Amino acid sequence: MELTSETAGAEVVRLVDYVATPYRIDTVHLDFRLDETETVVVAETAFTPRDGTAPGTPLVLDGDELWLVEARLDGAPLAATAYEASERRFTLKAPPAGSFRLMLTTRLRPAENTKLMGLYRSSGNWCTQCEAEGFRRITYFHDRPDVLAVYTTRIEAPKALAKSLLSNGNPVESGDVPGTDRHFAVWHDPFPKPSYLFAMVAGTFDTIEDRFVTMSGREVALTIYVEHGRGAKAGYAMDALKRSMRWDEEVFGREYDLDVFMIVAVGDFNMGAMENKGLNVFNDKYVLASPRTATDVDYAHIEGVIAHEYFHNWTGNRITCRDWFQLCLKEGLTVFRDQEFSADQRSRAVKRISDVRLLKSHQFPEDAGPLAHPVRPNLYKEINNFYTATVYEKGAEVVRMLKTLSGADGFRAGMDLYFDRHDGMAATVEDFVACFADATGRDLTDFMLWYTQSGTPEVMAATSWDAGAGRLKIVFDQTVPPTPGQPTKKPMPIPIRFGLVGPDGTDVQATRITGATVEGDVLVLEAARHEVVFEGLTARPVPSLLRGFSAPVRLTSTLDPADQSFLAANDGDPFNRWQAIQSLAMRGLIEATDAVRHKRSPTVDGRIAEAIVATAALETLDPDFRALAVGLPSEADVARELALDVDPDAIFAAREHLRGLVATRGRDVFADLYARMAPEGAYAPDAASAGRRSLRNAALDYLVRAGDGAAAVAAYGAADNMTDRLAALTIVVGADLTEADALLDDFHDRFADDPLVVDKWLMVQATAPVDGALDRVRALTAHPSFSITNPNRVRALITTFASGNQTQFNRADGAGFAFVADRVLELDRINPQVASRLLSTFRSWRALEPRRQAYAEAELKRVATTAGLSRDVADIAERSLG
Numbered sequence: 001m002e003l004t005s006e007t008a009g010a011e012v013v014r015l016v017d018y019v020a021t022p023y024r025i026d027t028v029h030l031d032f033r034l035d036e037t038e039t040v041v042v043a044e045t046a047f048t049p050r051d052g053t054a055p056g057t058p059l060v061l062d063g064d065e066l067w068l069v070e071a072r073l074d075g076a077p078l079a080a081t082a083y084e085a086s087e088r089r090f091t092l093k094a095p096p097a098g099s100f101r102l103m104l105t106t107r108l109r110p111a112e113n114t115k116l117m118g119l120y121r122s123s124g125n126w127c128t129q130c131e132a133e134g135f136r137r138i139t140y141f142h143d144r145p146d147v148l149a150v151y152t153t154r155i156e157a158p159k160a161l162a163k164s165l166l167s168n169g170n171p172v173e174s175g176d177v178p179g180t181d182r183h184f185a186v187w188h189d190p191f192p193k194p195s196y197l198f199a200m201v202a203g204t205f206d207t208i209e210d211r212f213v214t215m216s217g218r219e220v221a222l223t224i225y226v227e228h229g230r231g232a233k234a235g236y237a238m239d240a241l242k243r244s245m246r247w248d249e250e251v252f253g254r255e256y257d258l259d260v261f262m263i264v265a266v267g268d269f270n271m272g273a274m275e276n277k278g279l280n281v282f283n284d285k286y287v288l289a290s291p292r293t294a295t296d297v298d299y300a301h302i303e304g305v306i307a308h309e310y311f312h313n314w315t316g317n318r319i320t321c322r323d324w325f326q327l328c329l330k331e332g333l334t335v336f337r338d339q340e341f342s343a344d345q346r347s348r349a350v351k352r353i354s355d356v357r358l359l360k361s362h363q364f365p366e367d368a369g370p371l372a373h374p375v376r377p378n379l380y381k382e383i384n385n386f387y388t389a390t391v392y393e394k395g396a397e398v399v400r401m402l403k404t405l406s407g408a409d410g411f412r413a414g415m416d417l418y419f420d421r422h423d424g425m426a427a428t429v430e431d432f433v434a435c436f437a438d439a440t441g442r443d444l445t446d447f448m449l450w451y452t453q454s455g456t457p458e459v460m461a462a463t464s465w466d467a468g469a470g471r472l473k474i475v476f477d478q479t480v481p482p483t484p485g486q487p488t489k490k491p492m493p494i495p496i497r498f499g500l501v502g503p504d505g506t507d508v509q510a511t512r513i514t515g516a517t518v519e520g521d522v523l524v525l526e527a528a529r530h531e532v533v534f535e536g537l538t539a540r541p542v543p544s545l546l547r548g549f550s551a552p553v554r555l556t557s558t559l560d561p562a563d564q565s566f567l568a569a570n571d572g573d574p575f576n577r578w579q580a581i582q583s584l585a586m587r588g589l590i591e592a593t594d595a596v597r598h599k600r601s602p603t604v605d606g607r608i609a610e611a612i613v614a615t616a617a618l619e620t621l622d623p624d625f626r627a628l629a630v631g632l633p634s635e636a637d638v639a640r641e642l643a644l645d646v647d648p649d650a651i652f653a654a655r656e657h658l659r660g661l662v663a664t665r666g667r668d669v670f671a672d673l674y675a676r677m678a679p680e681g682a683y684a685p686d687a688a689s690a691g692r693r694s695l696r697n698a699a700l701d702y703l704v705r706a707g708d709g710a711a712a713v714a715a716y717g718a719a720d721n722m723t724d725r726l727a728a729l730t731i732v733v734g735a736d737l738t739e740a741d742a743l744l745d746d747f748h749d750r751f752a753d754d755p756l757v758v759d760k761w762l763m764v765q766a767t768a769p770v771d772g773a774l775d776r777v778r779a780l781t782a783h784p785s786f787s788i789t790n791p792n793r794v795r796a797l798i799t800t801f802a803s804g805n806q807t808q809f810n811r812a813d814g815a816g817f818a819f820v821a822d823r824v825l826e827l828d829r830i831n832p833q834v835a836s837r838l839l840s841t842f843r844s845w846r847a848l849e850p851r852r853q854a855y856a857e858a859e860l861k862r863v864a865t866t867a868g869l870s871r872d873v874a875d876i877a878e879r880s881l882g
């Protein structure tokens with residue numbers, strides 16, 4: 001056997017170069033022999049040449065840091081000259097004609113696998129993570145999503161180290177290995193799948209069990225596996241799972257297909273969760289919850305992520321992706337499905353507002369910076385760097401637009417066709433879109449631009465009113481800004497859901513609309529310019545455009561503050577009502593920021609503060625909506641709006657000014673709300689009670705801003721749940737009250753044994769907009785509760801600092817950038833995926849004012865020129881500078 005060492009080549013992979021493999025894989029038999037330090041994997045794989053493959057065409061398999069122990073072909077040992085094996089590749093030089101079986105034995109050291117890709121250990125248990133290219137760290141394989149095979153997995157381990165031995169599919173057999181202290185289990189997954197959906201878990205867990213009867217009456221055994229001692233915290237996840245299973249039957253007609261469904265929660269995990277067939281593996285954060293340790297937001301995330309992974313069973317697993325360029329085919333679609341699920345379980349309006357806020361805070365900056373890429377990229381160097389807000393969040397918006405354009409029935413018909421036509425296959429975005437074109441008869445050729453053009457379209461709407469003619473005209477101009485690799489763009493089809501709000505606050509109807517296609521309450525913009533005329537109006541209405549955020553665009557309009565205030569008080573569309581308040585506040589914040597930058601004292605029109613306070617007090621609105629309405633645009637929101645020459649300190653000062661104004665004007669309203677929104681009984685995580693807490697804590701924040709610090713200190717002491725306790729702590733620390741350190745110590749002492757709560761403790765300190773924050777974060781990297789090898793700790797302390805602390809990360813002396821760059825380099829040797837995500841926090845550096853920009857650029861260059869970088873970090877560093 002020959003081993004050659006190869007360095008990680010940064011070749012570019014292109015969508016246009018797609019070709020199928022010369023051989024397909026029919027079946028795989030995997031045998032894992034686990035032991036304390038070493039694991040031996042025997043993989044027996046059946047290959048068949050595809051039609052057109054010339055006899056003797058070499059078989060080339062992917063590997064990554066692999067060590068080959070033995071290779072056999074159709075049962076016989078392979079001659080050393082018949083193959084080549086390196087850490088990264090296995091080549092069978094001249095395969096026999098017809099089908100053949102290859103048996104490869106590899107040896108792994110899971111405890112040393114700090115990348116958390118492939119087979120690794122977490123708290124002593126074994127688990128795997130294979131998406132996107134982790135399976136090749138277990139055995140040599142066609143590790144790509146268009147090679148679908150039937151897997152049978154045998155796991156053998158010492159009984160003392162692993163009571164549970166799990167893999168995909170249904171359990172077939174289990175028992176003791178005679179004469180040893182070991183036992184085994186065999187699993188068979190009848191559904192052909194790509195290697196990225198493979199999973200194996202072995203360890204000793206607490207379990208919670210339940211059952212689900214599917215719509216056709218089949219019984220499914222449900223089990224959640226959590227680390228020892230945490231069983232009591234998995235109840236909400238189980239409840240969310242059962243609700244997800246029912247919802248997918250009711251809304252999409254999708255039924256579960258195996259006898260068992262398992263979820264395993266682990267403490268060391270690179271992302272949120274993973275949809276392995278029948279065996280989802282989760283980050284602890286998205287399973288474990290109790291009122292004492294989890295916030296309302298945590299509960300909502302658990303519900304959403306449980307649903308997301310479960311929904312992948314049809315959108316991702318039964319129908320998978322032809323290649324990784326099609327990632328949005330499963331991710332964008334599945335995010336859309338989990339958003340709709342949560343909207344049905346909670347308040348639809350509030351869910352929509354939170355989703356759009358996430359899109360704007362994460363995806364818009366990506367689309368506006370050097371890392372911009374289309375929802376379906378056409379080239380990559382490292383696929384892990386494309387699990388982005390653009391693929392997930394903008395990908396979901398694109399599916400939402402397909403629904404808007406197809407109508408609810410057309411959308412369901414298109415989805416049904418997709419499931420029918422492509423079940424068991426690896427599909428493309430074209431395949432998906434064709435189902436909607438075929439089901440509805442609509443031409444979706446131009447719609448494909450949403451998948452291929454990057455950048456956020458800008459839509460300018462100029463309104464004019466002709467009282468004499470009773471006619472309203474809106475001129476829509478769209479432009480799509482240039483992005484890396486795409487200097488010029490075509491106009492996109494943009495659905496604008498709209499209403500005309502009459503003087504009494506209700507919608508009025510035009511008798512005739514010309515200038516654009518109108519479908520119900522949706523205008524479809526297709527060209528760069530549309531002059532839309534609404535006729536037959538008796539009094540001047542205020543147009544409410546982009547209702548429900550019907551397209552992922554930046555809309556600017558000529559509406560003046562009076563019109564915006566009118567919409568803020570009257571718009572029948574809750575999303576646009578919220579948007580109107582935000583736009584008013586944004587207007588004030590931009591003016592105030594400008595004043596601060598020009599050394600004037602900030603002033604904000606008092607009517608803006610008044611509108612915000614009035615909304616807070618409106619009893620006709622739900623508390624959760626009111627809580628969102630009183631939350632001012634974030635510092636990052638303002639920075640994005642400015643787009644250029646950003647000075648985070650000026651933004652902070654301006655925002656503090658407006659906060660102070662709202663706090664002073666609304667003092668009585670907030671005091672009243674704080675009293676009236678007090679808990680009505682024991683904590684429950686439902687949306688209505690969460691909404692009351694949310695409004696109450698927003699009120700508390702303003703009370704403290706108005707000078708009543710003692711209220712927050714008292715609230716911390718009185719809290720009987722994590723939502724209220726963490727809100728109070730965040731307020732006290734953010735306001736830099738003298739009690740801050742004592743409360744932080746108290747919080748740590750109470751929860752030191754719960755890593756997920758320690759993460760909150762780290763986050764509060766990382767995000768505090770106070771001068772000492774950087775020093776504190778640096779000191780915390782040496783705290784015993786922190787660990788650079790655990791992705792949750794790193795994200796809580798360092799990624800949160802870089803993405804959530806505008807003034808301190810972007811410090812004018814560059815120290816924030818230098819600190820984060822140092823951590824990126826330190827982490828890159830441990831876990832490149834987490835390191836490259838951390839480096840992505842530099843993505844908006846070009847929007848900064850010149851001095852900060854220069855510091856950020858210098859740090860990016862320092863990273864980019866460091867020797868021995870991972871492909872992950874090198875790719876982000878290069879593109880960020882490009």
Ligand code: TRP
Pocket residue numbers: 129131132269270271272273274275308309312331387
């Ligand atoms: N497919 C997963 C999801 O549902 C995300 C994922 C991709 C992932 N790569 C991963 C999770 C690596 C953990 C580690 O969104």
Ligand code: ZN
Pocket residue numbers: 308312330331334
């Ligand atoms: Zn997903």
